Amino acid sequence: MNNDDTPKIPLAGTARTDDAVAAVKAVSSQIYEFTGVPGKASEPGPGVKACEGRDPEKYFQVYHPWNFAPTSAADNDVAMKHLKEKLSTGGWVVKDDYVDNSPNKNRNLVADNDSKKMSVSVVAYSKDDRPSLGIAVTSGCYRVPEGETIKHS
Incomplete structure (x- = not known):
């Protein structure tokens, strides 16, 4: 098997689905705290999907x-600044920080x-019109x- 065939998503260990979902919820809560500004998070919870390149009966992600909507629209950029700072600590490493090609030139982290x-x-x-942060937390393959x-x- 060459490197192109190697699954790109890291193994996260063995876990029951409920435990893995709880771990992702905990990280999402931590990210919410990292924003450092008052606001509201959207309701839908985590989902479970097959792990690309692995047995779908044994592995899941x-x-x-x-979405995070700050109470004050002006806090959107403040929240992003806080996230960049906090996501450089406690085991977190910023891998990419860029402005996308959309008409609004949205900042991505x-x-x-x-x-x-x-x-x-x-x-x-x-x-x-209503500034917000689109946030996606994803686990490795369990x-x-x-x-x-x-x-x-």
Whole structure:
């Protein structure tokens, strides 16, 4: 198998689906705290999907896309600044920080935490009518314990 065939998503260990979902929720809560400004997070919780390039009966990944809307529109850029600072500490490493090609030139931030086997992607929609941050927390690939099945939410 050459490097192009190697799955790109790291293994996160063995876990029951509920435990892996709880771990991703905990990271999302930490990201919420990292914003450092008052605001509201959207409601939908994490989902479970197959791990690309791995046996879908044995491996799964948890993803949690959500939106953070600061109470004050002016706080959107402040929240992004706080995220960049906090996502450079505590095992987090900023992997990318760039402005995208959209008409609004949204700022994007991507950070990984190797010890937690988690990644977060943040897009600052600062020029929208209601400024917000689009946040997506994604886990590495978990292996379901022997004899258990993956619960897809």
